[in-house]
Amino acid sequence: MKGKLLHILNGDCSLFQIQKTDIVGETLVWREMLCEGPVSKNIQESDFWNNRQQFFLDSYQVKGKDYEEKSINEIKKLDDCEKFDEIILWFEYDLFCQVNLLGVLALIYQKNIPVKKWSLVCIGELPGYDKLVGLGEIDAKLYLNLFENRTLLNNNDLKKANNIWRQYCSDNPVPILEMADEMSKNFPYLKPAIQAQFKRFPSSFNGLSQIQHEILNLINSENIETAKQLVGILLRKENYYGFGDLQYFKLIDSVSLLIERNTSFSLNPLGEKVLAGQENFLDLENNQYWIGGSLNSKFVWNEKLNQLVPSEPDK
DSSP: OOSOEEEEESSHHHHHHHTTSSOOSEEEEOOOOTTSSOOOSOTTSHHHHHHHHHHHHHHHOOOHHHHIIIIIHHHGGGGGOTTOSEEEEEEESSHHHHHHHHHHHHHHHHHTOOOSEEEEEEESOOTTOSSOOOGGGSOGGGHHHHHHTOEEEOHHHHHHHHHHHHHHTSSOOTTHHHHHHTTTTTOTTHHHHHHHHHTTSOBTTTSOOHHHHHHHHHHHHSOOOOHHHHHHHHHHHOTTTOOOHHHHHHHHHHTGGGEEESSSEEEOHHHHHHHTTSSOHHHHOOOOOEETTEEGGGEEEETTTTEEEEOOTTO
16 A cells, blocks of 8 residues: 555445554545436536535535535545545445446546546445445455455546536436446446436336335335335335435425325325326426436336437427
């Protein structure tokens, strides 16, 4: 471990784990979730972060002071990178992490940070585990081996990541999948994450995203008594998204028009029709929101074609 190192970590769980190891270097914790809320192509500009701060206040009641302290002050560490010989990025396989990784790489590229060496530790599949795992789920003793086998990145990798980020922030997400496929050698989890991202758009079957459909399906088939119970099931079942409990609570609220809450959760008659594909959720309620740079109503996940396509003109 020669030279001065900076480790950009995907969250506090990774920070807690790496501090148990003998891996040397300074740390930067990336406390953001760029898969939600407003984004723009020029991630290095102050307006980008001002908009993010406002989003967290409006959507999750995170005070500006807290966002400044926990997120912005960490990101500002990239303003003083000349002293580092290598920057190592530690991220995971899921959608949440992969979009954050794109944002970090785009920020690094746009800031033209003068560092000699870049590398990436990105896990999902790991010997000894029968499922995809994240950095916070594994023994800290495994970190040194991950570090020693990290993937070296070059400026072309940064440039391609920046191009995907710019497309992600555009009003047309469709080309991202092919762009991600071209980066699969060093970023093997990016394409599957983009495929999961596409399924966040409304389905051509009933206007629900994949997770919204799963919420209704669970309510229809399981004895769900509380939202907390439902969120717990989603956290175990939908791990490829990498969402936290607050995001799932918001998703449950997004389909409240279709749910009745008494002693247990149940679908109302409208919910039953939507789940069966007899009604389209987008026709029932104005529930538009941003997915990257596109409104969710502008594209649909076509289940027959198994691809994302533009929605009808009146959607």
